[in-house]
Amino acid sequence: MRWNELDEEHCSIARTLSIIGDRWTLLILRECFMRVRRFEYFQNRLGITRHVLADRLRKLVEAGLLVRVPYQERPLREEYRLTEKGLDIYPVLMSILSWGDRWRTDSEGVPVLHRHLDCGHHFRPVVSCSECGEPLDPRRVSPEPGPGITDEAALRYFTFGRHGSSGALPAHPRPTPTNDDGAVD
Numbered sequence: 001m002r003w004n005e006l007d008e009e010h011c012s013i014a015r016t017l018s019i020i021g022d023r024w025t026l027l028i029l030r031e032c033f034m035r036v037r038r039f040e041y042f043q044n045r046l047g048i049t050r051h052v053l054a055d056r057l058r059k060l061v062e063a064g065l066l067v068r069v070p071y072q073e074r075p076l077r078e079e080y081r082l083t084e085k086g087l088d089i090y091p092v093l094m095s096i097l098s099w100g101d102r103w104r105t106d107s108e109g110v111p112v113l114h115r116h117l118d119c120g121h122h123f124r125p126v127v128s129c130s131e132c133g134e135p136l137d138p139r140r141v142s143p144e145p146g147p148g149i150t151d152e153a154a155l156r157y158f159t160f161g162r163h164g165s166s167g168a169l170p171a172h173p174r175p176t177p178t179n180d181d182g183a184v185d
Contacts, residue, residue, distance in 0.1 A: 010153035019063045020089065024048055025056050026096070029089055032066065037079035065089060094125035 020026055027046055036042055043053055057080055060066040065086035068078040094114075101110045101124075113122045127136045145154040 010149045011157070016092075019059070019065070020092070022056075024052055025060065026093065028053070028056055028060065029065070029086070030093060032080065032082050032086065033090060033093065037081060038071075038077075039080075042080075060086070091125070091127070095127060098125040 020029065024046070027048075028042060031042055031045055036045060039053065039057070042048065042057070043050060046053070048056075057066065061068060061080070063085075064083055066080045067083050069081050071077055071079050097112075097114075105111070115121065116123050128134060129136055143158075145158055149157070
């Protein structure tokens with residue numbers, strides 16, 4: 001699969017990566033959630049070249065994550081605002097932040113704390129089941145073909161790998177223990 005073909009894959013992760021899958025795009029989105037809206041502020045805060053920034057902002061606008069909104073008429077100047085689609089990326093960034101806080105933090109501690117304004121507490125992002133509310137553990141989740149997948153893609157995605165040599169999905173996934181070396185089976 002080629003990078004420019006990701007948006008044609010029968011996989012929501014691949015399709016999403018076709019939009020946000022490079023480091024500059026994720027950092028631009030991080031800045032948007034920190035209320036940065038103007039081109040020069042993105043450039044100054046990120047140290048990104050004008051060309052790369054203009055390209056990534058254009059792609060985010062085309063993908064519907066950002067919208068350009070005029071803030072001055074003469075001369076016309078615009079800022080970038082998150083759309084509903086853009087706001088929906090927030091849990092993705094918070095999951096990346098959570099992983100980074102756990103695995104990439106130095107001895108001084110996490111670089112940024114986030115406070116939930118409704119309850120007033122600092123928080124740690126948690127991915128949980130929409131049905132029961134329990135935190136999700138990948139060893140307790142079983143991917144299954146959805147209504148939007150083609151037969152060809154279902155064969156490719158669901159007949160190889162950890163489901164055994166038969167290619168059949170297990171009826172009820174079993175928990176996978178962690179080995180002594182830290183690897184998960």
